[in-house]
Amino acid sequence: MATVESSTAPGVAVAAAVVLVVLTWLWTALVQLVWRPYAVARAFGRQRIRGPAYRLFVGSDGEANAMRAATRGDVLDRRCHDIVPRVMPHYRAWMSRYGKVFVSWSGATPALCVGDYAMVKQILSDRTGLYGKPEPGPSILALIGNGLIFIGGDDWARHRRVVHPAFAMDKLKMMAKTMAECARKRELQSIAFSAINSTRFPGSQYIPTKTNLRRRHLAKKVRGTLMAIIRERQAAAAKEDSGHGNDLLGLMLEANATDACGSGGENSMTMDEIVDECKTFFFAGHDTTSHLLTWAMFLLGTHPEWQQRLREEVLRECGGGDTEALPNGDALNKLKLMTMVLYETLRLYGPVSLMARTATADAELGGVRVPKGTMTMIPMAILHRDADVWGAGAGEFDPLRFHGGVNKAAAHAGALLAFSLGQRSCIGQDFAMMEAKTTLAMILRRFAFEVSPEYVHAPLDYLTLQPQCGLPIILKLLD
Secondary structure: OHHHHHHHHHHHHHHHHHHHHHHHHHHHHHHHHHHHHHHHHHHHHOOOOOOOOOOOOOEOHHHHHHHHHHHOOOOOOOOOOOOHHHHOHHHHHHHHHHOOEEEEEEOOEEEEEEOOHHHHHHHHOOOOOOEEOOOOOHHHHHHHOOOOOOOOHHHHHHHHHHHHHHHOHHHHHHOHHHHHHHHOOOOOOOOOOOOOOOOOOOOHHHOOOHHHHHHHHHHHHHHHHHHHHHHHHHHHHHHOOOOOOOOHHHHHHHHHHHHHOOOOOOOOOOHHHHHHHHHHHHHHHHHHHHHHHHHHHHHHHHOHHHHHHHHHHHHHHHOOOOOOOOOOHHHHHOOHHHHHHHHHHHHHHOOOOOEEEEEOOOEEEOOEEEOOOOEEEEOHHHHOOOHHHHOOOOOOOOHHHHOOOHHHOOOOOOOOOOOOOHHHOOOOHHHHHHHHHHHHHHHHHHEEEEEOOOOOOOEEEEOEEEEOOOOOEEEEEOO
């Protein structure tokens, strides 16, 4: 009898431990999925901040997805630039019901819509880390990398110190010829985006699903491609017994050499960090700039008077005798009308419609008490069409609103949020503008163009804003 009792004792202990773990997990789930959403909703309600009701597990996502699905087949008139009903119908509906500031739910996470410019500036100008970048998930990191866009704190400061010299205007002017030569190739590049789950569970990225396996394969392939480029640069530097160069990749490799020597320091970078930054600049930078050019071509193709004004400016400042001559950096800086058109393109068809930050501690935002863990959502597509800020013609294409400069185009300085604001504003904005100017200048010198009658005006927000059915353009070679 004693033997039986002693043999069953460990089994009872294991069973008790399992029950304890399960009960702990259930209690945690109850707190996160039921009690906390209820408490947060009540806390916002006491401040007269309302929003769509929280639903278990899915939050407000079901309602949002239903509204997006209902407008997916809508087609806009090509002279209509109000894309919000197509790309953000849920935000338009909720804002009309609850006001410019409301709370919705991404799963069990509260998401505070910040439709007030003063509150937006408070978030983006914060230098204490109170509003951090949300965790993007493995699918996004596999493609874009854990570079400057997502990292924070000391790592962000160290990376920015290393890469910042590559974006100085004197170096960008030197790169104008390279940009122009690249613009000559009609080379099409496509990237398969891994599926992004609307609801993620801890550890779900390790389950060998079809999506996860494809993401891992894509990440491995991208890393192999980037490492081949890096090794080629390292080999050239070793052969010529010279530095790695003073462009972006060269500066990062010099920082890696510092790290390899064991000296470390505030300007060192590991090889993994270099690969991540290459993903960030090669993919995120290229994708957003290509879409800027796409929408600029759309606007100029539907506004021929502006196309002609820009062509005259290009011929005047960049010369027109030799259409093969490459525009230089100084000439590109004189293209004031083109700058206005690009800014207006970014206002109406910016690559990102919504920006998110997460409160890393309890905060007070514009008089609203925001609990730790709340996502603050900045609806840029809506803010860029706010008539109180941009005037009665906020929905119209009017590049001349920027004639006094980007900070005088609206009632608030810094109202254009396409490159963000504050210390975490886009480090590559000058590069993007110069790249877009170079490509447009070369096109305008050689071609007149118009949007094809086959074009369907149906902007789609798929990580970046893009034409759902593409943008067919009719080109006419100029004499």
